[in-house]
Amino acid sequence: MGPQRELEPEAFAASPPPDDLIWGRHASLAALESGRPIHRIWCTPEMRSAAKFLQLLRDAKSSGVLVEEVTWARLGQVTGGSVHQGIALQTAAADTLDLDALINGCKELGEAPLLLALDGVTDPHNLGAVVRSAEAMGAHGVVLPQRRSAGLTGSVAKVAAGALEHMPVARVVNLNRSLETLKDAGYRVIGLAAEGDTTLLDVDLDGPLVLVTGSESQGLSLLTRRHCDHLVRIPLRGVTPSLNASVATALCVYEVARRGWMKDIHGQAPSPPMTRPKTAPVQDSPSTDVAVATEQAVSTEQAVSTEQVFESAQAVSPEPQTSSGPAFQSEQPPRSEQPATSEQTATSQQPDQKQQPSSPKDGSDTPLTEVALDLSQSPQGASIRFDQSIQLSS
Secondary structure, X not given: OHHHHHHHHHHHHHOOOOOOEEEOHHHHHHHHHOOOOEEEEEEOHHHHOOHHHHHHHHHHHHOOOEEEEOOHHHHHHHOOOXXXXXXXXXXXXXXXXXXXXXXXXXXXXXXXXXXXXXXXXXXXXXXXXXHHHHHHHOOOEEEEEOOOOOOOOHHHHHHHOOHHHOOOEEEEOOHHHHHHHHHXXXXXXEEEOOOOOEEOOOOOOOOOEEEEEEEOOOEOOHHHHHOOOEEEEOOOOOOOOOOOHHHHHHHHHHHHHHHOOOOOOOOOOOOOOOOOOOOOOOOOOHHHHHHHHHHHHHHHHHHHHHHXXXXXXXXXXXXXXXXXXXXXXXXXXXXXXXXXXXXXXXXXXXXXXXXXXXXXXXXXXXXXXXXXXXXXXXXXXXXXXXXXXXOOOO
């Protein structure tokens, strides 16, 4: 036992962890907070109850990420003997969505949707080959269970040769329950099994379909077979008893395409353009950029027009004079209290000038005399303020 324990670190060091693994508290926390696609999380019981990771792990599990509580020794095996600090996670090569989003996205395709469901396909090379063949033949999506299935790792993306970027993938908790949901949405479920009672050439492949493929070693599980509407077999002639899971899936997808969009293609005629669900990741097109630029221009023009109207309203309506103005304006006396200039004094001494009405000495009805006030000759810089203490007597 002693020599074996001494060789364990060397064994860990001889098998370095995959490139899509992240371990350590700070690195894992940053990956979870950034919203990076995650396939799987390993953590110890202490880390799962930590304040910083509690809610993040709950959100990850609710979004379809497989969260496993393991021992420190198991984490050491996963990370190749690295200092993991109680947590490690495996990143995903692409985002996933829920099943309802995939079903809703396939409703407006304009053609019968074709989905693939994988039961127990744990080999990432098989999964990548299935995604590549399905995307090339015009399938619209893949359904993967959270457990007993390979994740969307870097190995899967490499084997898929770019097809994973264009193929929507839905992660589900229970595959059999998801098959029933697809049935309720109008899909027919066809399972591939060597003991099927219908051959691939005889089965009806019209309408919305779900092709279910099992692992190469065990095939479809017994419970999954019960949820299939038809079990289809591919006749074989040679000694080899079965086909690879990805090859069998490719043959079935090709047969669906041959009866569908391929039937009118002859010679060098081009294939029809691919119709993808709206949930599939797409790149921004020039038309989208033009629409965004037009919307920004309209909003800018509306803002400028509003500003011009506001400035025009300010120019038309003069600002009211308040007592909170500058001190040199508020302290100046009103017009009636300012000392008269020499020109105004000379004018007031003229006998024929009528500036003050003469008050009648008796109570007779004497008409009042009009008084003309010339306010156009105000001194430069003077501010005229109305004094409410002045009263005009009749």
